[in-house]
Amino acid sequence: xxxxxxxxxxxxxxxxxxxxxxxxxxxxxxxxxxxxxxxxxxxxxxxxxxxxxxxxxxxxxxxxxxxxxxxxxxxxxxxxxxxxxxxxxxxxxxxxxxxxxxxxxxxxxxxxxxxxxxxxxxxxxxxxxxxxxxxxxxxxxxxxxxxxxxxxxxxxxxxxxxxxxxxxxxxxxxxxxxxxxxxxxxxxxxxxxxxxxxxxxxxxxxxxxxxxxxxxxxxxxx
Amino acid sequence: xxxxxxxxxxxxxxxxxxxxxxxxxxxxxxxxxxxxxxxxxxxxxxxxxxxxxxxxxxxxxxxxxxxxxxxxxxxxxxxxxxxxxxxxxxxxxxxxxxxxxxxxxxxxxxxxxxxxxxxxxxxxxxxxxxxxxxxxxxxxxxxxxxxxxxxxxxxxxxxxxxxxxxxxxxxxxxxxxxxxxxxxxxxxxxxxxxxxxxxxxxxxxxxxxxxxxxxxxxxxxxxxxxxxxxxxxxxxxxxxxxxxxxxxxxxxxxxxxxxxxxxxxxxxxxxxxxxxxxxxxxxxxxxxxxxxxxxxxxxxxxxxxx
Numbered sequence: 455x456x457x458x459x460x461x462x463x464x465x466x467x468x469x470x471x472x473x474x475x476x477x478x479x480x481x482x483x484x485x486x487x488x489x490x491x492x493x494x495x496x497x498x499x500x501x502x503x504x505x506x507x508x509x510x511x512x513x514x515x516x517x518x519x520x521x522x523x524x525x526x527x528x529x530x531x532x533x534x535x536x537x538x539x540x541x542x543x544x545x546x547x548x549x550x551x552x553x554x555x556x557x558x559x560x561x562x563x564x565x566x567x568x569x570x571x572x573x574x575x576x577x578x579x580x581x582x583x584x585x586x587x588x589x590x591x592x593x594x595x596x597x598x599x600x601x602x603x604x605x606x607x608x609x610x611x612x613x614x615x616x617x618x619x620x621x622x623x624x625x626x627x628x629x630x631x632x633x634x635x636x637x638x639x640x641x642x643x644x645x646x647x648x649x650x651x652x653x654x655x656x657x658x659x660x661x662x663x664x665x666x667x668x669x670x671x672x673x674x675x676x
Numbered sequence: 677x678x679x680x681x682x683x684x685x686x687x688x689x690x691x692x693x694x695x696x697x698x699x700x701x702x703x704x705x706x707x708x709x710x711x712x713x714x715x716x717x718x719x720x721x722x723x724x725x726x727x728x729x730x731x732x733x734x735x736x737x738x739x740x741x742x743x744x745x746x747x748x749x750x751x752x753x754x755x756x757x758x759x760x761x762x763x764x765x766x767x768x769x770x771x772x773x774x775x776x777x778x779x780x781x782x783x784x785x786x787x788x789x790x791x792x793x794x795x796x797x798x799x800x801x802x803x804x805x806x807x808x809x810x811x812x813x814x815x816x817x818x819x820x821x822x823x824x825x826x827x828x829x830x831x832x833x834x835x836x837x838x839x840x841x842x843x844x845x846x847x848x849x850x851x852x853x854x855x856x857x858x859x860x861x862x863x864x865x866x867x868x869x870x871x872x873x874x875x876x877x878x879x880x881x882x883x884x885x886x887x888x889x890x891x892x893x894x895x896x897x898x899x900x901x902x903x904x905x906x907x908x909x910x911x912x913x914x915x916x917x918x919x920x921x922x923x924x925x926x927x928x929x930x931x932x933x934x935x936x937x938x939x940x941x942x943x944x945x946x947x948x949x950x951x952x953x954x955x956x957x958x959x960x961x962x963x964x965x966x967x968x969x970x971x972x973x974x975x976x977x978x979x980x981x982x
């Protein structure tokens with residue numbers, strides 16, 4: 455991640471997602487850089503496109519893109535922008551940046567896989583707690599629960615960046631729509647893995663990954 | 677005669693039967709007409725409720741998995757309300773969909789301005805790569821819907837089909853691409869778009885003008901317009917059933933290297949704040965045959981010294 459400079463404003467946004475992304479790509483997702491178009495692959499949609507340095511770093515570590523691309527981050531000739539573009543980044547399922555687009559697209563992805571008789575692939579979308587301000591998310595949340603989209607998974611990285619929020623409000627919002635919900639320590643890899651892999655038959659799943667507040671110093675990673 | 681909207685559900689229901697890639701996403705509006713199709717294809721007829729951002733976003737997700745989504749609601753809620761989803765979830769994600777709207781510019785005048793979308797085509801003009809069909813008859817709507825969805829043809833482009841209860845008395849043989857030449861003259865070219873044809877033909881009766889009929893307005897058939905100006909001269913009138921002047925830039929581009937004049941007629945920009953009947957709104961916007969005749973003849977009359 456240190457190879458990517460120029461978007462320090464979104465440094466907290468980037469580091470907040472790192473542990474969840476790593477656990478997901480290292481231990482959960484069934485994706486393969488050699489088979490980017492495999493219809494049976496899991497889909498990971500980064501909705502919170504702000505501060506994508508952690509995402510690019512994980513994609514590079516897992517062989518989706520060359521590490522040599524990272525230093526060019528944000529430059530005219532680089533495929534790696536301050537918001538990712540699926541057309542330019544191998545392994546990126548969607549382009550994002552404008553908030554609140556990933557979860558509705560993930561709903562459609564789950565519907566499309568269901569309509570094609572593909573129960574195997576899981577659909578994952580990562581959003582931020584402040585991103586939940588966008589009403590489009592609530593259209594998707596309210597639909598996905600009653601629709602029983604049990605291959606749909608949402609990770610909410612909660613670094614307390616929403617200006618108006620109540621403690622516990624995020625999980626409660628999803629639960630009210632019929633989702634399976636769990637809130638975990640977003641820096642604890644075992645807790646994240648357990649939450650990511652817990653069964654949730656018949657219901658979509660949300661994992662709220664709580665990390666240090668946006669404006670607090672990040673813990674030293676070991 | 678049925679309406680274009682009444683034709684929509686049976687046509688698309690057949691396409692659902694023909695091609696497993698086709699999926700329909702609705703936001704409550706029009707749902708009843710798809711009840712039978714929903715029973716046959718419960719995973720490919722999806723009603724998301726009154727959620728238009730999700731309507732477009734879910735359509736994009738379906739397309740990302742290889743499906744051919746058909747998304748439908750009133751024009752104001754299909755193009756205007758979720759415009760950023762149209763721009764990003766389809767355009768920026770580089771996936772296609774078929775957007776089919778109803779209600780058009782003022783199909784339901786008693787519903788007022790909230791249900792009017794005269795700016796839909798102009799709004800799509802800010803984006804790249806959209807095909808826009810404006811059928812003028814239910815039979816043309818059927819042809820253009822089939823063309824747009826492209827069942828069995830692995831189509832994945834971005835298409836807007838604008839259905840209206842306004843219609844011409846008879847259908848022409850439209851092909852989803854080209855303007856048709858309906859009448860030939862020597863003193864100007866009038867392009868009638870979709871449901872405007874009957875009024876334009878009545879308005880130009882006895883005038884020595886060429887009348888082109890456009891049901892696919894994007895891409896704009898500039899070649900047909902240029903050909904027509906060869907014999908009829910380069911005075912051009914566009915008569916569109918949506919915002920006046922929407923295609924003026926396209927006509928200008930087609931004639932960029934020759935001196936020309938373009939008059940763009942259509943729905944006026946000011947909010948009318950009237951209810952009533954369709955015919956009353958047609959007249960208020962100067963789109964009835966007598967008004968059109970006055971405005972077209974006035975524009976085409978020989979200039980002093982000419």
